[in-house]
Amino acid sequence: KNEVEQSPQNLTAQEGEFITINCSYSVGISALHWLQQHPGGGIVSLFMLSSGKKKHGRLIATINIQEKHSSLHITASHPRDSAVYICAVVRETSGSRLTFGEGTQLTVNP
């Protein structure tokens, strides 16, 4: 079983819709990252969380440490949000390296 599980694997939305991507993990962590991978392959950091909630523009990330769960929300989605969204954790026992989920492929149609 993967230590980091994301759902859904694939998500298709219409422009303007509110989107939620979920991440569950089974290990103790010191931080959780949300990343965006563009079609060309490059990876961009969106958020780093160790507790609570963060907001940047139309993106909101939350984490519940007790439930070992995090969500990434996109409000007023746009076709340019189409990408793979990846959840990655820093395990308490593994220094600072990231352990990645499989990613969620998001497609936003106009």
Next chain:
Amino acid sequence: EPEVTQTPSHQVTQMGQEVILRCVPISNHLYFYWYRQILGQKVEFLVSFYNNEISEKSEIFDDQFSVERPDGSNFTLKIRSTKLEDSAMYFCASLYRGLNTEAFFGQGTRLTVV
């Protein structure tokens, strides 16, 4: 905005050949990483590097792999004798501090072994 730079963006090599993938991390960052992503799979950790030495490595990072920071700016990953299964996207990442800081990734090098 500061960025991590990787070269080349794409490299094709014959099986058995040596390749060197290059990365220029952000200048004041202290922790450096190599990850790889085989096509259609999730990103996997290879190695982390701090204070001019390897701090952690995965089972993937066997004797055919090596890393070094020869001149205080470049951070390289060498694969001594490439295999077909080494074909993947290789990402360099750097962090200012190790824990609980934002990770900055390069755009990746797509390595194709033929």
